[in-house]
Amino acid sequence: MTTMNTQVLLASRPTGEPIPENFDIVQSPIPEAGEGEIVVRTIYLSIDPYMRGRMDDAKSYAASVQIGDVMTGGVVGQVVQSRNPKFSEGDFVLGMFGWQSFSVSDGSLVRKLDPAVAPISTAVGVLGMPGLTAYVGLLDIGEPKPGDTVVVAAASGAVGSVVGQIAKIKGCRVVGIAGPADKCAYVMEELGFDACVSHRSETLKTDLEKACPDGIDVYFENVGGKVFAAVLPLMNDFGRIPVCGLIANYNLTELPPGPDMSARVMRNILTKRLKIQGFIVTDRYDRFPAFEKEVGGWIRDGSLKYREDIIEGLENAPAALIGVLAGRNFGKMLVRVSDDPSRP
Amino acid sequence: MTTMNTQVLLASRPTGEPIPENFDIVQSPIPEAGEGEIVVRTIYLSIDPYMRGRMDDAKSYAASVQIGDVMTGGVVGQVVQSRNPKFSEGDFVLGMFGWQSFSVSDGSLVRKLDPAVAPISTAVGVLGMPGLTAYVGLLDIGEPKPGDTVVVAAASGAVGSVVGQIAKIKGCRVVGIAGPADKCAYVMEELGFDACVSHRSETLKTDLEKACPDGIDVYFENVGGKVFAAVLPLMNDFGRIPVCGLIANYNLTELPPGPDMSARVMRNILTKRLKIQGFIVTDRYDRFPAFEKEVGGWIRDGSLKYREDIIEGLENAPAALIGVLAGRNFGKMLVRVSDDPSRP
Numbered sequence: 159m160t161t162m163n164t165q166v167l168l169a170s171r172p173t174g175e176p177i178p179e180n181f182d183i184v185q186s187p188i189p190e191a192g193e194g195e196i197v198v199r200t201i202y203l204s205i206d207p208y209m210r211g212r213m214d215d216a217k218s219y220a221a222s223v224q225i226g227d228v229m230t231g232g233v234v235g236q237v238v239q240s241r242n243p244k245f246s247e248g249d250f251v252l253g254m255f256g257w258q259s260f261s262v263s264d265g266s267l268v269r270k271l272d273p274a275v276a277p278i279s280t281a282v283g284v285l286g287m288p289g290l291t292a293y294v295g296l297l298d299i300g301e302p303k304p305g306d307t308v309v310v311a312a313a314s315g316a317v318g319s320v321v322g323q324i325a326k327i328k329g330c331r332v333v334g335i336a337g338p339a340d341k342c343a344y345v346m347e348e349l350g351f352d353a354c355v356s357h358r359s360e361t362l363k364t365d366l367e368k369a370c371p372d373g374i375d376v377y378f379e380n381v382g383g384k385v386f387a388a389v390l391p392l393m394n395d396f397g398r399i400p401v402c403g404l405i406a407n408y409n410l411t412e413l414p415p416g417p418d419m420s421a422r423v424m425r426n427i428l429t430k431r432l433k434i435q436g437f438i439v440t441d442r443y444d445r446f447p448a449f450e451k452e453v454g455g456w457i458r459d460g461s462l463k464y465r466e467d468i469i470e471g472l473e474n475a476p477a478a479l480i481g482v483l484a485g486r487n488f489g490k491m492l493v494r495v496s497d498d499p500s501r502p
Numbered sequence: 503m504t505t506m507n508t509q510v511l512l513a514s515r516p517t518g519e520p521i522p523e524n525f526d527i528v529q530s531p532i533p534e535a536g537e538g539e540i541v542v543r544t545i546y547l548s549i550d551p552y553m554r555g556r557m558d559d560a561k562s563y564a565a566s567v568q569i570g571d572v573m574t575g576g577v578v579g580q581v582v583q584s585r586n587p588k589f590s591e592g593d594f595v596l597g598m599f600g601w602q603s604f605s606v607s608d609g610s611l612v613r614k615l616d617p618a619v620a621p622i623s624t625a626v627g628v629l630g631m632p633g634l635t636a637y638v639g640l641l642d643i644g645e646p647k648p649g650d651t652v653v654v655a656a657a658s659g660a661v662g663s664v665v666g667q668i669a670k671i672k673g674c675r676v677v678g679i680a681g682p683a684d685k686c687a688y689v690m691e692e693l694g695f696d697a698c699v700s701h702r703s704e705t706l707k708t709d710l711e712k713a714c715p716d717g718i719d720v721y722f723e724n725v726g727g728k729v730f731a732a733v734l735p736l737m738n739d740f741g742r743i744p745v746c747g748l749i750a751n752y753n754l755t756e757l758p759p760g761p762d763m764s765a766r767v768m769r770n771i772l773t774k775r776l777k778i779q780g781f782i783v784t785d786r787y788d789r790f791p792a793f794e795k796e797v798g799g800w801i802r803d804g805s806l807k808y809r810e811d812i813i814e815g816l817e818n819a820p821a822a823l824i825g826v827l828a829g830r831n832f833g834k835m836l837v838r839v840s841d842d843p844s845r846p
Contacts (some may be wrong), residue, residue, distance in 0.1 A: 293629050322716050380766055407765050416760015423764050424726055425779040428745050434778045436771040 164472050166257035168223045175409045175483065181229070181476040189262040191237070195237040196268070198251055200259050201357045201498050202468075204232040205478045205491040206433070207380075210408040220440075229257035229475075232282045234271065236499070243441045245270070248437055250500060252281045257475050259495050270433065275502035276457065282317055283490035284464035286456060292320035292404050293449045296378060297328075298442075299400035299435045304329030306375035307394075309366070313354060314341040314465070316490035317402065320453070321378045324352050324460045329348035330376070332368045335385055344488075349463060357381075363388045368467040372456050373397075379434075381408040387419065390426050401436040408483060465489030507532045508816050510601035516557055519753045524557065525573070525820040533606040535585045540612070542579040543544045544593055544603050545842050548626035549575070549835040550660070551724075553565075554752040559719045564784075568813065573601035573819075576626045580613065580843070589614070590785065596625045596846060601819050603839050617844035619661035620801060627660055627834035629798060633782040634650050636664035637793045640722060641672075642786075643744035643779050650719035651711070651738075655729050657698060658685040658809070658835035664797070665722045666695050667806045674720070677713045679729055680830050688832075695805060707732045717741075723778075726750040731763065734770050745780040749751075752827060804816030807832030 161186040169182040191197045212223045212230050216362045223230055233255035238246050245251070253268040255261035257477045276285055283289065295317075302308055308325040312318040313334025322332045322345060334345040334354035342354035355362060355370040366388050373394035379386060383406030393399070426432060456462035467489040469478055475493045482491050506529045513526040535541045556574050558566045566614055577599035586609045589595070597612040599605035615622045620629055627633065639661075646652055652669040656662040657678025666676045666689060676700040677687040684815050686698035697713040699706060710732050717738035723730060727750030737743070770776060800806035811833040813822055819837045826835050 160837055200675065231800075273542045379768075382765070386764075386768070404765075404772055407769060410765060411761065413761035413765055415758035416762055418760055418763050420730075420755065420763040420767050421726070421748075421754060421757055423750055423767060424730070424745065426749060426750055427778055428782075429780070431780045431782055431785065433780075434771055436773070436777075438772075441775065463710055 163258055163260040166229050166475055168225055168227055168229055171215060174411045176213060178476050178481055183473055188260045190470055191241045191262060194242050195262055195264050195494060196237050196242050196245045197265060198235040200236040200495040201234045201240045201257060202233045202279050202282060203257060203475060203493040203495055205482050205493060207403055207405045207482055209479055210483055231257050236277050241264055250278050259472055263484050278500050279466060279492060286321060287439050288316035290446060290449050291454055292317045292332050293453060294442040294445050295400035295437055296324055296403050298320050299437060300376040300378060300398045301327045302330050302376050306330045307372055308369050308376040309333045309374050309389060310378040311335040311381035313345045314488060319349055323349055326350050337425050341488060357385050367392060380405060393430055393432055395430045397430060399432060399434040401434060407425060467493055468492045468494050470494050476496050505775050507604040509600055509749060510573050510819055512557060512569055512573055514570055515559060518755045520557060520824055522820050527817055532604045535583045535606060538586050539606055540586050540589045540607050541583040542599055542605050542607060543582045544576040544577050544579045544599060544839040546623050546626060547575055547601060547819060547837040547839055549826050549837060551747055551749045551826055553823055554827055575583045575601050578622050578625050594622050603816055604620040622844050623810060623836060628664060631783050632660035633664050634790060635794050635796055636661045637797060638742035638786040638789050639746050639781055640665050640668055642780060644720040644722060644742045646672045646720050650718040651675045651714050651716055653677045653718050655679040655725035657689045658832060661724055663693055667693055670694050671805060685832060701729050711736060724749060737774055737776055739774045741774060741776050743776060743778040745778060810836055811838050812838050815839050
């Protein structure tokens with residue numbers, strides 16, 4: 159049993175893609191719970207694209223991580239010490255405890271998890287923030303109707319895989335966009351998407367056109383860049399584009415060269431009466447109970463599947479984030495920081 | 503009394519700004535009503551920015567005018583011959599009769615106008631398509647709340663002037679964007695806007711920033727280009743941008759040079775959770791009864807004002823459209839093609 163707390167700090171702000179040197183891995187004593195506090199041992203650290211934005215100084219929807227601070231992140235862990243009457247030692251919990259092997263918390267915004275309901279790792283995946291992102295973005299902004307064509311980028315990822323499967327449940331034709339052939343095969347064969355095209359293909363635009371013979375009614379945007387450019391001309395009148403991420407842009411150091419495509423974007427919005435709407439899942443927690451009930455049910459009855467990409471060891475978290483931003487993960491990316499006693 | 507029908511035809515498609523040579527003015531016999539038809543004498547021809555789009559061959563939300571065809575347009579006129587039981591000679595009517603001094607119609611999509619309710623010219627202005635555009639765009643997409651800051655471009659125009667006045671009625675702070683000082687003075691002094699800045703100013707961005715100390719909650723987009731670029735950084739979280747026109751782009755012959763601002767647009771949509779939604783008034787006629795009742799009431803009680811910019815003679819219609827696209831009109835642009843017997 160370790161006696162030290164491993165922490166991953168932001169060492170410097172990246173220019174473009176993050177590099178390992180942007181992170182510092184340090185050891186410190188395991189914290190002690192003060193009155194009203196708990197100490198949590200990290201089991202799973204969630205790795206998500208939004209973390210790239212936290213490494214910048216730029217104004218965004220959430221505060222930046224400061225140089226020298228522990229990287230921000232969602233954690234599934236176990237209470238190892240409690241001086242808070244709401245928690246007992248051994249409880250499994252979810253919280254924003256960051257990239258560290260132990261953390262101390264006053265218990266606010268910490269949620270207890272029941273391993274009998276679902277594997278605890280799903281609390282940062284299909285039954286957590288990525289799943290809720292998919293749910294509210296697709297249903298509340300995308301408003302899919304039976305027969306609609308729904309296109310989702312990063313199709314095998316934590317968000318995209320849920321978007322596509324919910325759209326199938328709602329009676330839509332679903333077309334994924336992914337990188338390598340194995341991810342395309344997975345979303346079609348395992349998740350039941352109707353088609354999948356590769357954003358690495360030289361013929362992305364025509365591939366997408368063939369996969370969407372009736373145009374596109376809903377495009378779930380979490381990528382940006384050339385995928386958005388390929389989708390836009392295929393959007394149907396009254397199409398909806400929920401925007402939950404722009405992973406292709408996160409590492410941009412300056413605006414791309416011209417021409418200025420914004421005039422074309424606006425023209426498409428006008429002539430096709432498109433709705434493009436950004437959203438952040440943290441504004442939408444009011445939808446959590448409905449989400450948990452509905453998606454939890456689909457998981458239990460097998461109509462919604464998920465895939466996890468788990469690496470071992472907190473020291474590998476920087477590489478995991480760099481990989482997620484490059485699309486190298488296959489499924490929801492997790493770092494297993496310590497043993498999961500809830501798994502057989 | 504004339505015995506000939508003057509018609510303005512599309513002679514050629516413009517490249518960039520329309521020029522007088524894109525139009526042909528021809529004379530033909532006044533049409534005769536067949537069984538079930540009416541002949542209408544044009545009194546007012548409406549001149550609107552959307553007409554520029556109809557001159558192009560490009561796919562848009564409505565069919566192009568073909569070379570040699572009469573230019574499309576809304577008309578307020580008077581029935582001079584009727585073989586349709588629903589209409590009598592002397593009735594004032596509204597219809598899409600085009601740029602001609604007489605037209606024949608089977609009466610479908612023709613609406614009778616009562617000069618006792620409002621001046622008949624308002625049927626193509628504040629109580630017609632421009633007014634309804636303002637009403638549905640602001641209320642249904644913009645969703646203004648009391649205390650919101652609403653910015654409207656082309657503020658003294660047929661649409662913008664109504665947007666701003668309705669926003670004032672709804673308790674918003676209203677900032678107009680217009681060209682010359684006399685238009686700014688008009689929207690502030692006559693229409694009650696809280697502020698107005700000129701898009702011709704070298705300091706548009708800082709002028710707008712000063713006029714919107716609490717940021718912008720709703721931007722009613724009918725211009726595009728540099729005005730949109732100045733507005734975007736000032737948009738507040740959860741801001742709404744109804745898009746009903748992009749007059750600054752209509753004469754573009756190619757995409758503007760770089761950098762590619764679309765990455766910045768998408769980033770703003772995401773991080774500020776903006777909603778940008780295009781709409782076309784012809785999809786929204788279901789809202790006409792509510793609009794007519796509410797806006798009609800505001801006009802009758804004096805809480806909503808309008809201004810018309812009327813030129814005489816159908817032969818001046820091409821110059822009127824060219825002027826509207828350059829922002830040279832001051833108020834709703836109309837061509838008076840023949841006498842209005844309803845006006846004293």
